Amino acid sequence: MKRTGKNLKNSPLKAIMVFIGIVMFAAVAAGFNGSPAYSAEQIAGAGATFPYPVYSKWADSYQKETGVGLNYQSIGSGGGIKQIKAKTVTFGATDAPLSGQELSESGLVQWPMVMGGIVPVINVDGVKPGQLVLDGATLANIFMGKITKWNDPAIAKLNGGVSLPGTSINVVTRSDGSGTTYNFTYYLAEVSSAWKSEIGVDKAVEWPVGIGAKGNEGVAQNVAGAKNSIGYVEYAYAKQNGLTYTRMINKAGKAVSPDADAFAAAAASADWSSVPGYGVILANQPGDSTWPMTAATFILMYKSPEDDAASAQALKFFKWAFEKGDTEALGLDYIPMPKSVVDSVEAMWAKEIKGANGKPLI
Amino acid sequence: MSGTMLNVGLDAAQLTEQRSKVLRGFARGDRAFSLTTLIACWTVVIILTGVMVALFRGALPAFQAFGWEFFISQRWSPPKEIFGGLPAIYGTLISSLIAMAIAMPIGLGIAIFLTETCPMALRKPIGIAVELLAGVPSIIYGIWGLFIFAPFLAEHVNPSLVKFFAPIPLLNALFANGSYGTNVLTASLILSIMIIPFISSVSRDVFETVPAVLKEAAYGLGCTTWEVVRKVVIPHTRVGVIGGGMLALGRALGETMAVTFVIGNAHRINPSFLDPGTTISATIANEFTEADPGLYSSTLFALGFILFVITFIVLAAARLMLMRIERRLGN
Numbered sequence: 001m002k003r004t005g006k007n008l009k010n011s012p013l014k015a016i017m018v019f020i021g022i023v024m025f026a027a028v029a030a031g032f033n034g035s036p037a038y039s040a041e042q043i044a045g046a047g048a049t050f051p052y053p054v055y056s057k058w059a060d061s062y063q064k065e066t067g068v069g070l071n072y073q074s075i076g077s078g079g080g081i082k083q084i085k086a087k088t089v090t091f092g093a094t095d096a097p098l099s100g101q102e103l104s105e106s107g108l109v110q111w112p113m114v115m116g117g118i119v120p121v122i123n124v125d126g127v128k129p130g131q132l133v134l135d136g137a138t139l140a141n142i143f144m145g146k147i148t149k150w151n152d153p154a155i156a157k158l159n160g161g162v163s164l165p166g167t168s169i170n171v172v173t174r175s176d177g178s179g180t181t182y183n184f185t186y187y188l189a190e191v192s193s194a195w196k197s198e199i200g201v202d203k204a205v206e207w208p209v210g211i212g213a214k215g216n217e218g219v220a221q222n223v224a225g226a227k228n229s230i231g232y233v234e235y236a237y238a239k240q241n242g243l244t245y246t247r248m249i250n251k252a253g254k255a256v257s258p259d260a261d262a263f264a265a266a267a268a269s270a271d272w273s274s275v276p277g278y279g280v281i282l283a284n285q286p287g288d289s290t291w292p293m294t295a296a297t298f299i300l301m302y303k304s305p306e307d308d309a310a311s312a313q314a315l316k317f318f319k320w321a322f323e324k325g326d327t328e329a330l331g332l333d334y335i336p337m338p339k340s341v342v343d344s345v346e347a348m349w350a351k352e353i354k355g356a357n358g359k360p361l362i
Numbered sequence: 363m364s365g366t367m368l369n370v371g372l373d374a375a376q377l378t379e380q381r382s383k384v385l386r387g388f389a390r391g392d393r394a395f396s397l398t399t400l401i402a403c404w405t406v407v408i409i410l411t412g413v414m415v416a417l418f419r420g421a422l423p424a425f426q427a428f429g430w431e432f433f434i435s436q437r438w439s440p441p442k443e444i445f446g447g448l449p450a451i452y453g454t455l456i457s458s459l460i461a462m463a464i465a466m467p468i469g470l471g472i473a474i475f476l477t478e479t480c481p482m483a484l485r486k487p488i489g490i491a492v493e494l495l496a497g498v499p500s501i502i503y504g505i506w507g508l509f510i511f512a513p514f515l516a517e518h519v520n521p522s523l524v525k526f527f528a529p530i531p532l533l534n535a536l537f538a539n540g541s542y543g544t545n546v547l548t549a550s551l552i553l554s555i556m557i558i559p560f561i562s563s564v565s566r567d568v569f570e571t572v573p574a575v576l577k578e579a580a581y582g583l584g585c586t587t588w589e590v591v592r593k594v595v596i597p598h599t600r601v602g603v604i605g606g607g608m609l610a611l612g613r614a615l616g617e618t619m620a621v622t623f624v625i626g627n628a629h630r631i632n633p634s635f636l637d638p639g640t641t642i643s644a645t646i647a648n649e650f651t652e653a654d655p656g657l658y659s660s661t662l663f664a665l666g667f668i669l670f671v672i673t674f675i676v677l678a679a680a681r682l683m684l685m686r687i688e689r690r691l692g693n
Contacts, residue, residue: 075651076651076652078651078652078653078654079651079652082655170542175627175644175649176648177440177651177653199439199441200439200441200442201441202440203440203652204440204648204649205439205440205441206437206439206441206444206629207628210638211542211544211545211628212627212648213544213627214627214648218508218623221508221509222543225508225512225516226542226543227517228541
């Protein structure tokens with residue numbers, strides 16, 4: 001031991017290794033002791049990307065009011081479902097609703113939180129926003145590659161006064177799995193039996209034509225950047241990017257423009273109690289002023305959660321959002337749920353979500 | 363040595379005792395050191411095996427469901443759970459090959475210019491500029507490619523490419539359509555920009571190892587610069603140049619973000635380079651978050667496993683090639 005000092009002097013390596021050892025030990029120790037990154041004053045949720053802007057806006061205001069924050073990871077609907085099933089979060093969020101069977105098997109409840117609209121966007125020289133009108137069958141045929149030119153008779157027939165070029169249609173789709181694609185393909189399957197049998201409905205499908213772009217912003221950019229293209233995005237992206245949206249002919253045969261009133265009309269005419277977990281897809285709903293591609297996004301929570309306190313916190317936040325969040329939602333081009341649906345959801349919470357003592361959490 | 367000096371005046375037995383203690387200490391340190399390096403080495407092997415096993419386990423349901431069909435099928439339909447890997451595998455290989463075909467001559471050209479013909483004062487700045495290119499994160503290339511490069515190509519370059527190749531058979535099939543800015547060729551061009559620095563900086567470093575006397579001798583015999591490069595520099599550094607090329611190819615095969623932005627993400631094989639395609643890494647990046655657990659997720663694992671194997675084969679082939687060259691030169 002007398003020689004320690006001298007040995008160290010000629011081996012800086014040893015010093016480095018000791019240092020690394022200390023750092024590693026410290027890291028491991030911290031890992032064992034460290035509590036989760038969020039405290040009890042943080043609600044943990046994960047899921048759909050589509051409602052992320054409005055959830056974070058609500059979370060911000062809610063934290064200012066109550067001091068309780070929200071840690072929402074917008075990892076996608078699939079990820080949200082996986083995480084709530086793994087019980088790593090207090091609530092999951094998904095654009096594509098789970099079926100009644102799946103809900104009861106996993107002991108989850110589901111309700112719609114907020115709505116939005118999906119709009120076709122185009123980039124054709126000389127065509128202004130809202131000038132072009134399409135119907136469901138034509139839209140399906142364009143995205144199936146059965147209509148390939150802008151001056152196709154099917155499009156021309158719906159658009160008497162609009163001069164359309166004889167160029168090929170460039171189709172832009174979502175390359176990533178997304179709730180937007182789910183709702184879009186759901187609508188196309190409703191209006192086209194060929195779509196239903198050949199392509200189907202899912203968060204990603206086998207597109208016969210076109211290019212795929214990542215995210216709403218990717219589709220918006222590709223449509224804006226390429227002449228003669230058509231794509232589909234959430235309404236907010238079309239509006240904020242100043243893209244040329246089209247009008248749609250709805251189930252009642254009326255041409256409607258995408259706006260908050262048209263989306264709300266779709267929700268008003270829907271029969272929410274017809275599907276377990278409010279899993280109604282708002283595609284192709286009846287009503288004269290209804291926008292045919294409206295979609296709700298859903299929240300998933302456990303009926304008998306493991307952590308009662310955390311779940312009660314989350315429910316308080318959702319209650320607050322239903323009651324005070326409408327203006328903020330509308331400001332971001334989301335549509336709040338109608339009063340009747342909110343009342344029904346809140347009654348469902350009291351009936352279904354119970355703590356360990358058997359009493360409702362809210 | 364230091365032991366002896368410390369212990370002047372002690373008797374021989376004590377001296378030996380002291381010395382062997384010191385030596386034992388050294389031996390212990392040595393063993394500890396070699397053990398540490400051994401552990402470091404095994405860590406890599408264990409991680410690699412772990413990744414491989416995890417990927418294969420994840421991929422197993424897909425391989426069982428589709429069998430060899432997976433490698434030849436072009437279908438990709440999540441709603442019907444029919445998956446084929448061919449478009450992604452083809453896209454990965456073709457985009458990397460085109461990128462290599464473009465980047466190899468340019469990268470070598472840069473290296474030759476920097477080592478042979480560039481004025482001394484310019485060598486450093488140009489060298490640094492090329493290396494900076496390697497430091498640009500791939501997401502930046504992706505954004506630049508999507509917002510600026512792809513629209514530019516679609517409007518100004520693709521139409522003239524299509525027109526130019528139209529009368530030439532075969533080539534007119536490779537350069538058809540071109541109405542989309544994001545396509546296989548755009549992805550290959552972006553990839554080539556990304557891998558040029560790898561090729562040029564490795565090549566430049568090995569070119570600089572050529573003994574000056576060899577080059578001087580060749581110049582003395584009246585060789586032109588071209589002849590010196592072709593007959594002296596390249597043969598002397600072949601191994602290093604190929605090594606740099608393989609490094610670049612490895613990067614091109616696995617590049618994800620930039621490619622995802624500009625390749626068009628279509629699960630189809632089109633003969634034309636100006637049509638959209640997809641790659642393995644782009645498919646995984648696009649679809650993993652929303653893939654349902656089960657066959658869909660497993661298929662993405664299967665693609666990951668295949669990419670792993672492709673990269674492994676490329677590196678093994680490079681090793682083999684280098685060994686053969688070395689043996690031939692040895693004889």
